[in-house]
Amino acid sequence: MAKLIGGLGTSHIPAIGGAIHRGDQQTPYWKPFFDAFPPIHAWLGEKKPDVIVIFYNDHGLNFFLDKMPTFAVGAATQYVNSDEGWGIPSLEPLRGEVDLSWHIINTLIDKEFDVVTCQDMLVDHACSLPLKLFYPEGNYPVTVVPVCINTVQFPLPKASRCYALGKAVGQAIQSWGSDKKVAVLASGGLSHQLDGERAGFINKQFDLQFLQSLETNPEWATQFSVHELVEKTGTQGVELLMWLAMRGALTAAGSGVKKVSSNYHIPISNTATAVLALETNN
Amino acid sequence: MTFELPSIPGTTPFDGNQAKKGYALNKMCFSFNDEANRQAFVADEEGYMKQYGLNEQQAAAIRARNVLQLIAAGGNAYYLAKFAGIFKLDMQDIGAQQTGMSKDAFKAKLVAANNQPGLQ
Numbered sequence: 001m002a003k004l005i006g007g008l009g010t011s012h013i014p015a016i017g018g019a020i021h022r023g024d025q026q027t028p029y030w031k032p033f034f035d036a037f038p039p040i041h042a043w044l045g046e047k048k049p050d051v052i053v054i055f056y057n058d059h060g061l062n063f064f065l066d067k068m069p070t071f072a073v074g075a076a077t078q079y080v081n082s083d084e085g086w087g088i089p090s091l092e093p094l095r096g097e098v099d100l101s102w103h104i105i106n107t108l109i110d111k112e113f114d115v116v117t118c119q120d121m122l123v124d125h126a127c128s129l130p131l132k133l134f135y136p137e138g139n140y141p142v143t144v145v146p147v148c149i150n151t152v153q154f155p156l157p158k159a160s161r162c163y164a165l166g167k168a169v170g171q172a173i174q175s176w177g178s179d180k181k182v183a184v185l186a187s188g189g190l191s192h193q194l195d196g197e198r199a200g201f202i203n204k205q206f207d208l209q210f211l212q213s214l215e216t217n218p219e220w221a222t223q224f225s226v227h228e229l230v231e232k233t234g235t236q237g238v239e240l241l242m243w244l245a246m247r248g249a250l251t252a253a254g255s256g257v258k259k260v261s262s263n264y265h266i267p268i269s270n271t272a273t274a275v276l277a278l279e280t281n282n
Numbered sequence: 283m284t285f286e287l288p289s290i291p292g293t294t295p296f297d298g299n300q301a302k303k304g305y306a307l308n309k310m311c312f313s314f315n316d317e318a319n320r321q322a323f324v325a326d327e328e329g330y331m332k333q334y335g336l337n338e339q340q341a342a343a344i345r346a347r348n349v350l351q352l353i354a355a356g357g358n359a360y361y362l363a364k365f366a367g368i369f370k371l372d373m374q375d376i377g378a379q380q381t382g383m384s385k386d387a388f389k390a391k392l393v394a395a396n397n398q399p400g401l402q
Contacts, residue, residue, distance in 0.1 A: 015372070060360040064312045065301055085314045086367025152360055154297040155285075195359035197350070198292030199377040200388060202395035209401060227287045227295075235293060235359065267392040270373045 002100075002176040004253045005047050006260070006280050007246045008040065009186040009214075010133055011273035012056070012126045017088035020132060036263030036275035037133060043260045043277055044134060050180040051097045052142050053104070053169060053249070054127055055242040056187040057151040059084070061124035068153050069116035071165060073108065074146040075101035076119050081128040091128040097143035100176055104145060107172035113165055121146070126187045133275075134185075142183075149245065151188075151238050159229060160222040162241040166248025174253065186246035188239025190264075191232075192271035201234045202272045207264060210240060211274055215259055218247045236271075247278075255281040296358045304356020307344075310334035311361035320368050349380050 016033075019025065025034040061084050063069065079094040108115050127146055135141065147169065150156055157165070166184070173182045190210065193201040213220035221229070221244055229238050250257050260277035267273075287295075294300065301308075310331065313319040323330040331341050343351035347369065352362050366376055378388040 060312055060358075060364065061315060065305060065308055065358075083315055083317060085320070085364030087370070152296065152358065153301050154295045193293070194363070194373060194376065195349070195353055195380070196292045196294055197380055198290070199380045200391050201292075202392070202398070204395060204398040204400060205402070212401065227290075230293065230295060231290050235295065266395045270377055270392060272395065 002178045004173045007184045007250045007278045009276040010130050012129045012187045013269045014125045015269045021089050032265045039261040040277045049183040051182045053145045054185045055245040056126035062122040070150045072116040072148040079123040082122045095143045101145045103176045104172040111168045130187045156226045163244045163248040166245035167252045170249030170252025184246045184249040186243040188242045190272045190274045191237040193234030206232050253280040306335045307340040308361040311365045314364040
Protein backbone atom coordinates (compact mmCIF):
# COMPACT_ATOMS: atom_id res chain seq x y z
CA MET A 1 0.00 0.00 0.00
CA ALA A 2 1.03 3.61 -0.52
CA LYS A 3 2.59 5.46 2.37
CA LEU A 4 1.41 8.88 3.60
CA ILE A 5 4.66 10.51 4.70
CA GLY A 6 3.56 13.97 5.78
CA GLY A 7 1.90 17.26 5.08
CA LEU A 8 2.95 20.64 3.75
CA GLY A 9 1.30 24.04 3.98
CA THR A 10 2.01 27.39 2.41
CA SER A 11 0.35 30.68 1.61
CA HIS A 12 -0.14 31.23 -2.12
CA ILE A 13 -0.30 35.02 -2.62
CA PRO A 14 -0.10 35.82 -6.36
CA ALA A 15 2.60 38.43 -5.69
CA ILE A 16 4.92 35.52 -4.78
CA GLY A 17 4.85 34.61 -8.47
CA GLY A 18 6.13 38.06 -9.37
CA ALA A 19 8.86 37.86 -6.73
CA ILE A 20 10.05 34.49 -8.08
CA HIS A 21 9.99 35.83 -11.64
CA ARG A 22 12.11 38.85 -10.66
CA GLY A 23 14.46 36.84 -8.41
CA ASP A 24 13.54 38.91 -5.34
CA GLN A 25 13.76 36.03 -2.84
CA GLN A 26 16.62 37.56 -0.84
CA THR A 27 15.44 41.17 -0.81
CA PRO A 28 14.45 42.52 2.64
CA TYR A 29 10.71 42.39 1.92
CA TRP A 30 10.69 38.77 0.68
CA LYS A 31 13.49 37.11 2.62
CA PRO A 32 11.46 36.42 5.82
CA PHE A 33 8.99 34.44 3.70
CA PHE A 34 11.36 32.60 1.36
CA ASP A 35 13.73 31.68 4.21
CA ALA A 36 11.01 29.34 5.46
CA PHE A 37 11.66 26.92 2.60
CA PRO A 38 15.25 25.58 2.70
CA PRO A 39 14.63 23.30 5.74
CA ILE A 40 11.61 21.89 3.95
CA HIS A 41 13.56 21.47 0.69
CA ALA A 42 16.06 19.39 2.69
CA TRP A 43 13.27 17.28 4.19
CA LEU A 44 11.67 16.71 0.77
CA GLY A 45 15.08 15.80 -0.64
CA GLU A 46 15.45 13.17 2.05
CA LYS A 47 11.90 11.77 2.02
CA LYS A 48 11.34 12.04 -1.73
CA PRO A 49 7.55 11.86 -2.03
CA ASP A 50 6.35 10.59 -5.42
CA VAL A 51 2.89 12.16 -5.33
CA ILE A 52 1.36 15.25 -3.70
CA VAL A 53 -2.37 15.64 -3.07
CA ILE A 54 -3.07 19.39 -3.07
CA PHE A 55 -5.99 20.93 -1.19
CA TYR A 56 -6.54 24.35 -2.78
CA ASN A 57 -9.17 26.88 -3.73
CA ASP A 58 -9.69 28.10 -7.29
CA HIS A 59 -9.85 31.90 -7.65
CA GLY A 60 -11.88 32.16 -10.82
CA LEU A 61 -9.66 30.47 -13.38
CA ASN A 62 -11.20 27.01 -13.84
CA PHE A 63 -14.56 27.49 -12.15
CA PHE A 64 -17.08 30.28 -12.69
CA LEU A 65 -20.37 30.89 -10.88
CA ASP A 66 -22.29 29.03 -13.61
CA LYS A 67 -21.11 25.74 -12.07
CA MET A 68 -19.47 26.00 -8.66
CA PRO A 69 -18.59 22.70 -6.99
CA THR A 70 -18.13 22.56 -3.21
CA PHE A 71 -15.53 19.79 -3.55
CA ALA A 72 -13.91 18.86 -6.88
CA VAL A 73 -11.21 16.26 -7.53
CA GLY A 74 -8.91 16.40 -10.54
CA ALA A 75 -8.51 13.22 -12.59
CA ALA A 76 -6.36 14.53 -15.44
CA THR A 77 -2.99 13.42 -16.78
CA GLN A 78 -1.83 17.04 -16.80
CA TYR A 79 -2.91 20.30 -15.14
CA VAL A 80 -2.07 23.50 -16.99
CA ASN A 81 -1.60 26.87 -15.31
CA SER A 82 -2.93 29.77 -17.38
CA ASP A 83 -3.33 33.54 -17.63
CA GLU A 84 -5.30 34.68 -14.59
CA GLY A 85 -5.78 38.23 -15.75
CA TRP A 86 -3.32 40.17 -13.67
CA GLY A 87 -0.04 39.47 -15.28
CA ILE A 88 1.72 36.89 -13.12
CA PRO A 89 3.77 34.62 -15.36
CA SER A 90 2.25 31.17 -15.92
CA LEU A 91 4.24 28.30 -14.42
CA GLU A 92 4.97 24.86 -15.80
CA PRO A 93 2.15 22.27 -15.99
CA LEU A 94 1.76 19.67 -13.24
CA ARG A 95 1.69 15.96 -14.07
CA GLY A 96 -1.39 14.11 -12.79
CA GLU A 97 -1.49 10.82 -10.85
CA VAL A 98 -4.65 9.54 -12.47
CA ASP A 99 -4.77 6.15 -10.75
CA LEU A 100 -4.72 7.79 -7.31
CA SER A 101 -7.26 10.39 -8.46
CA TRP A 102 -9.79 7.67 -9.19
CA HIS A 103 -8.97 5.78 -6.03
CA ILE A 104 -9.61 8.98 -4.04
CA ILE A 105 -12.84 9.64 -5.97
CA ASN A 106 -14.08 6.08 -5.38
CA THR A 107 -13.19 6.28 -1.69
CA LEU A 108 -14.79 9.69 -1.20
CA ILE A 109 -18.07 8.72 -2.85
CA ASP A 110 -18.09 5.51 -0.79
CA LYS A 111 -17.72 7.68 2.32
CA GLU A 112 -20.58 9.91 1.15
CA PHE A 113 -18.56 12.87 -0.11
CA ASP A 114 -20.29 13.30 -3.46
CA VAL A 115 -17.53 15.14 -5.28
CA VAL A 116 -17.34 16.63 -8.75
CA THR A 117 -14.73 14.95 -10.95
CA CYS A 118 -12.61 16.84 -13.50
CA GLN A 119 -10.69 15.16 -16.32
CA ASP A 120 -9.76 18.52 -17.74
CA MET A 121 -9.03 21.44 -15.44
CA LEU A 122 -6.86 24.51 -15.36
CA VAL A 123 -5.08 25.14 -12.08
CA ASP A 124 -4.38 28.64 -10.82
CA HIS A 125 -1.65 30.14 -8.61
CA ALA A 126 -3.02 28.21 -5.63
CA CYS A 127 -1.68 25.00 -7.23
CA SER A 128 1.21 26.29 -9.29
CA LEU A 129 2.93 28.49 -6.67
CA PRO A 130 3.21 25.90 -3.86
CA LEU A 131 4.88 23.43 -6.25
CA LYS A 132 7.34 26.11 -7.36
CA LEU A 133 8.02 27.10 -3.74
CA PHE A 134 8.65 23.55 -2.56
CA TYR A 135 10.52 22.56 -5.75
CA PRO A 136 12.18 25.81 -6.93
CA GLU A 137 14.37 23.98 -9.47
CA GLY A 138 11.25 23.14 -11.48
CA ASN A 139 10.86 20.00 -13.58
CA TYR A 140 8.88 18.69 -10.64
CA PRO A 141 9.81 15.21 -9.37
CA VAL A 142 6.23 14.61 -8.19
CA THR A 143 2.85 13.95 -9.72
CA VAL A 144 -0.25 15.55 -8.21
CA VAL A 145 -3.93 15.14 -7.42
CA PRO A 146 -5.65 18.53 -6.97
CA VAL A 147 -8.62 18.66 -4.61
CA CYS A 148 -10.48 21.95 -4.92
CA ILE A 149 -12.56 23.33 -2.02
CA ASN A 150 -14.94 26.21 -2.76
CA THR A 151 -14.12 29.47 -1.00
CA VAL A 152 -15.56 31.72 -3.72
CA GLN A 153 -19.29 31.52 -3.13
CA PHE A 154 -21.02 31.03 0.22
CA PRO A 155 -22.18 28.74 1.68
CA LEU A 156 -18.71 27.22 2.02
CA PRO A 157 -18.31 23.72 3.42
CA LYS A 158 -18.00 23.63 7.21
CA ALA A 159 -14.61 23.39 8.88
CA SER A 160 -15.60 20.06 10.42
CA ARG A 161 -16.62 18.78 6.98
CA CYS A 162 -13.31 19.82 5.41
CA TYR A 163 -11.44 18.06 8.19
CA ALA A 164 -13.53 14.93 7.59
CA LEU A 165 -12.91 15.20 3.84
CA GLY A 166 -9.20 15.29 4.55
CA LYS A 167 -9.47 12.21 6.74
CA ALA A 168 -11.25 10.35 3.95
CA VAL A 169 -8.55 11.40 1.48
CA GLY A 170 -5.93 10.15 3.95
CA GLN A 171 -7.70 6.81 4.17
CA ALA A 172 -7.81 6.66 0.38
CA ILE A 173 -4.08 7.33 0.12
CA GLN A 174 -3.28 4.60 2.63
CA SER A 175 -5.46 2.04 0.87
CA TRP A 176 -4.08 2.83 -2.60
CA GLY A 177 -2.49 -0.27 -4.07
CA SER A 178 0.86 1.29 -4.91
CA ASP A 179 4.32 1.38 -3.35
CA LYS A 180 4.55 5.15 -3.85
CA LYS A 181 5.15 7.73 -1.14
CA VAL A 182 2.49 10.42 -0.89
CA ALA A 183 2.39 13.82 0.82
CA VAL A 184 -0.60 16.12 1.27
CA LEU A 185 -0.40 19.87 0.80
CA ALA A 186 -2.53 22.79 2.00
CA SER A 187 -2.47 25.95 -0.09
CA GLY A 188 -3.76 29.27 1.27
CA GLY A 189 -4.19 31.53 4.27
CA LEU A 190 -3.62 32.48 6.91
CA SER A 191 -5.66 35.51 8.06
CA HIS A 192 -6.36 38.11 5.38
CA GLN A 193 -9.18 40.07 3.84
CA LEU A 194 -9.00 41.67 0.39
CA ASP A 195 -12.48 43.11 0.04
CA GLY A 196 -14.56 45.70 1.86
CA GLU A 197 -13.85 48.44 4.37
CA ARG A 198 -12.21 45.78 6.56
CA ALA A 199 -9.55 45.09 3.89
CA GLY A 200 -6.16 44.52 5.48
CA PHE A 201 -7.60 42.65 8.46
CA ILE A 202 -5.07 40.30 10.09
CA ASN A 203 -5.46 38.27 13.32
CA LYS A 204 -2.04 37.17 14.55
CA GLN A 205 -3.20 35.54 17.78
CA PHE A 206 -5.76 33.36 16.05
CA ASP A 207 -3.26 32.36 13.34
CA LEU A 208 -0.63 31.33 15.86
CA GLN A 209 -3.13 29.35 17.87
CA PHE A 210 -4.33 27.66 14.68
CA LEU A 211 -0.78 26.74 13.64
CA GLN A 212 -0.10 25.32 17.09
CA SER A 213 -3.36 23.34 17.02
CA LEU A 214 -2.28 21.60 13.82
CA GLU A 215 0.48 19.86 15.75
CA THR A 216 -1.35 18.52 18.77
CA ASN A 217 -5.04 19.44 18.70
CA PRO A 218 -6.03 19.38 15.04
CA GLU A 219 -9.79 19.51 15.60
CA TRP A 220 -9.55 22.83 17.48
CA ALA A 221 -10.65 25.00 14.55
CA THR A 222 -13.56 22.71 13.66
CA GLN A 223 -15.47 24.22 16.60
CA PHE A 224 -16.01 27.40 14.54
CA SER A 225 -18.69 28.01 11.93
CA VAL A 226 -17.56 29.41 8.58
CA HIS A 227 -19.18 32.71 9.58
CA GLU A 228 -17.10 32.78 12.76
CA LEU A 229 -13.98 31.94 10.76
CA VAL A 230 -14.65 34.86 8.40
CA GLU A 231 -15.05 37.12 11.42
CA LYS A 232 -11.84 35.84 13.04
CA THR A 233 -9.62 35.42 9.97
CA GLY A 234 -11.09 37.56 7.16
CA THR A 235 -13.01 36.72 4.00
CA GLN A 236 -9.94 35.05 2.49
CA GLY A 237 -8.59 33.78 5.81
CA VAL A 238 -11.16 31.01 5.43
CA GLU A 239 -8.58 29.37 3.19
CA LEU A 240 -7.50 27.73 6.45
CA LEU A 241 -10.11 25.13 5.43
CA MET A 242 -7.36 23.74 3.15
CA TRP A 243 -5.05 23.35 6.14
CA LEU A 244 -7.75 21.51 8.07
CA ALA A 245 -8.26 19.10 5.18
CA MET A 246 -4.50 18.52 4.91
CA ARG A 247 -4.27 17.87 8.65
CA GLY A 248 -7.32 15.58 8.52
CA ALA A 249 -5.46 13.39 6.04
CA LEU A 250 -2.51 13.11 8.44
CA THR A 251 -4.88 12.17 11.27
CA ALA A 252 -5.97 9.22 9.14
CA ALA A 253 -2.34 8.06 9.15
CA GLY A 254 -2.55 7.68 12.95
CA SER A 255 0.01 8.13 15.75
CA GLY A 256 0.27 11.89 15.52
CA VAL A 257 2.70 14.11 13.68
CA LYS A 258 6.01 15.78 14.34
CA LYS A 259 6.86 19.24 13.10
CA VAL A 260 9.66 19.46 10.56
CA SER A 261 9.58 23.24 10.19
CA SER A 262 7.19 26.17 10.44
CA ASN A 263 7.20 29.87 9.71
CA TYR A 264 4.77 32.73 10.28
CA HIS A 265 5.34 36.16 8.76
CA ILE A 266 3.30 39.39 8.48
CA PRO A 267 2.80 40.72 5.85
CA ILE A 268 3.27 39.55 2.30
CA SER A 269 0.93 41.68 0.21
CA ASN A 270 -2.20 41.90 2.43
CA THR A 271 -1.69 38.52 4.05
CA ALA A 272 -0.35 36.91 7.20
CA THR A 273 1.68 34.06 5.73
CA ALA A 274 2.45 30.61 7.08
CA VAL A 275 4.67 27.78 5.86
CA LEU A 276 4.63 24.37 7.52
CA ALA A 277 5.87 20.82 7.13
CA LEU A 278 4.61 17.96 9.33
CA GLU A 279 5.86 14.39 9.25
CA THR A 280 3.72 11.39 10.10
CA ASN A 281 4.97 8.97 12.75
CA ASN A 282 4.01 5.86 10.80
CA MET B 283 -34.38 27.29 9.88
CA THR B 284 -32.85 30.61 8.85
CA PHE B 285 -29.61 31.17 7.03
CA GLU B 286 -29.45 34.86 7.96
CA LEU B 287 -26.26 35.62 9.89
CA PRO B 288 -25.18 38.62 11.95
CA SER B 289 -23.27 41.15 9.88
CA ILE B 290 -19.50 41.53 10.15
CA PRO B 291 -18.49 45.20 9.88
CA GLY B 292 -16.84 46.15 6.59
CA THR B 293 -17.47 42.67 5.19
CA THR B 294 -19.86 41.39 2.53
CA PRO B 295 -19.79 37.59 2.34
CA PHE B 296 -20.39 36.58 -1.28
CA ASP B 297 -23.58 34.58 -0.71
CA GLY B 298 -26.48 33.60 -2.93
CA ASN B 299 -27.96 37.10 -2.86
CA GLN B 300 -24.69 38.66 -3.97
CA ALA B 301 -24.10 35.93 -6.55
CA LYS B 302 -27.55 36.49 -8.06
CA LYS B 303 -27.17 40.26 -8.10
CA GLY B 304 -23.65 40.25 -9.52
CA TYR B 305 -23.82 37.49 -12.10
CA ALA B 306 -23.41 39.67 -15.23
CA LEU B 307 -20.67 41.78 -13.65
CA ASN B 308 -18.73 38.74 -12.46
CA LYS B 309 -19.17 37.01 -15.80
CA MET B 310 -17.62 39.99 -17.54
CA CYS B 311 -14.72 40.04 -15.06
CA PHE B 312 -14.22 36.28 -15.48
CA SER B 313 -13.76 36.91 -19.22
CA PHE B 314 -10.70 39.05 -18.38
CA ASN B 315 -8.69 35.86 -17.87
CA ASP B 316 -8.10 36.18 -21.64
CA GLU B 317 -5.82 38.90 -22.96
CA ALA B 318 -7.96 39.36 -26.08
CA ASN B 319 -10.97 40.13 -23.89
CA ARG B 320 -9.00 42.59 -21.77
CA GLN B 321 -8.00 44.39 -24.96
CA ALA B 322 -11.58 44.35 -26.25
CA PHE B 323 -12.77 45.94 -23.00
CA VAL B 324 -10.10 48.65 -23.14
CA ALA B 325 -10.95 49.38 -26.78
CA ASP B 326 -14.69 49.81 -26.11
CA GLU B 327 -15.70 49.73 -22.45
CA GLU B 328 -19.34 50.65 -23.00
CA GLY B 329 -19.82 48.15 -25.80
CA TYR B 330 -18.15 45.42 -23.78
CA MET B 331 -20.33 46.08 -20.73
CA LYS B 332 -23.42 46.05 -22.93
CA GLN B 333 -22.39 42.71 -24.39
CA TYR B 334 -22.41 41.22 -20.87
CA GLY B 335 -25.65 42.93 -19.89
CA LEU B 336 -24.40 44.93 -16.91
CA ASN B 337 -27.09 46.98 -15.16
CA GLU B 338 -26.64 50.71 -14.59
CA GLN B 339 -25.34 50.32 -11.02
CA GLN B 340 -22.69 47.87 -12.23
CA ALA B 341 -21.72 49.98 -15.24
CA ALA B 342 -21.39 53.10 -13.08
CA ALA B 343 -19.17 51.24 -10.61
CA ILE B 344 -16.98 50.00 -13.48
CA ARG B 345 -16.69 53.52 -14.91
CA ALA B 346 -15.77 54.85 -11.46
CA ARG B 347 -13.19 52.02 -10.90
CA ASN B 348 -14.65 51.94 -7.38
CA VAL B 349 -14.22 48.64 -5.58
CA LEU B 350 -16.75 49.24 -2.78
CA GLN B 351 -19.36 50.20 -5.39
CA LEU B 352 -18.48 47.10 -7.40
CA ILE B 353 -18.99 44.93 -4.29
CA ALA B 354 -22.31 46.67 -3.59
CA ALA B 355 -23.30 45.83 -7.18
CA GLY B 356 -22.65 42.13 -6.55
CA GLY B 357 -18.99 41.88 -7.53
CA ASN B 358 -16.88 39.06 -6.11
CA ALA B 359 -13.35 39.84 -4.95
CA TYR B 360 -11.71 37.13 -7.05
CA TYR B 361 -13.33 38.18 -10.33
CA LEU B 362 -12.98 41.90 -9.55
CA ALA B 363 -9.23 41.34 -9.14
CA LYS B 364 -9.07 40.51 -12.85
CA PHE B 365 -10.72 43.86 -13.64
CA ALA B 366 -8.25 45.66 -11.37
CA GLY B 367 -5.41 43.85 -13.14
CA ILE B 368 -6.23 45.65 -16.39
CA PHE B 369 -5.15 48.87 -14.66
CA LYS B 370 -2.11 47.23 -13.04
CA LEU B 371 -3.55 47.88 -9.57
CA ASP B 372 -2.12 45.68 -6.83
CA MET B 373 -3.83 44.57 -3.63
CA GLN B 374 -2.44 47.52 -1.66
CA ASP B 375 -3.93 49.96 -4.18
CA ILE B 376 -7.26 48.17 -3.79
CA GLY B 377 -6.98 48.02 0.00
CA ALA B 378 -6.11 51.70 0.19
CA GLN B 379 -9.06 52.65 -1.99
CA GLN B 380 -11.54 50.65 0.07
CA THR B 381 -10.29 51.88 3.44
CA GLY B 382 -9.89 55.52 2.36
CA MET B 383 -6.20 55.48 3.24
CA SER B 384 -3.13 56.40 1.22
CA LYS B 385 -1.27 53.38 -0.15
CA ASP B 386 1.64 54.05 2.20
CA ALA B 387 -0.69 54.28 5.19
CA PHE B 388 -2.39 51.02 4.19
CA LYS B 389 0.98 49.26 3.86
CA ALA B 390 2.03 50.62 7.25
CA LYS B 391 -1.19 49.26 8.75
CA LEU B 392 -0.32 45.78 7.41
CA VAL B 393 3.17 45.92 8.89
CA ALA B 394 1.72 47.16 12.19
CA ALA B 395 -0.25 43.91 12.48
CA ASN B 396 3.06 42.48 13.74
CA ASN B 397 2.46 44.44 16.93
CA GLN B 398 -0.65 42.46 17.75
CA PRO B 399 -0.18 40.19 20.77
CA GLY B 400 0.98 36.64 20.02
CA LEU B 401 -0.02 33.50 21.86
CA GLN B 402 -1.12 34.21 25.43
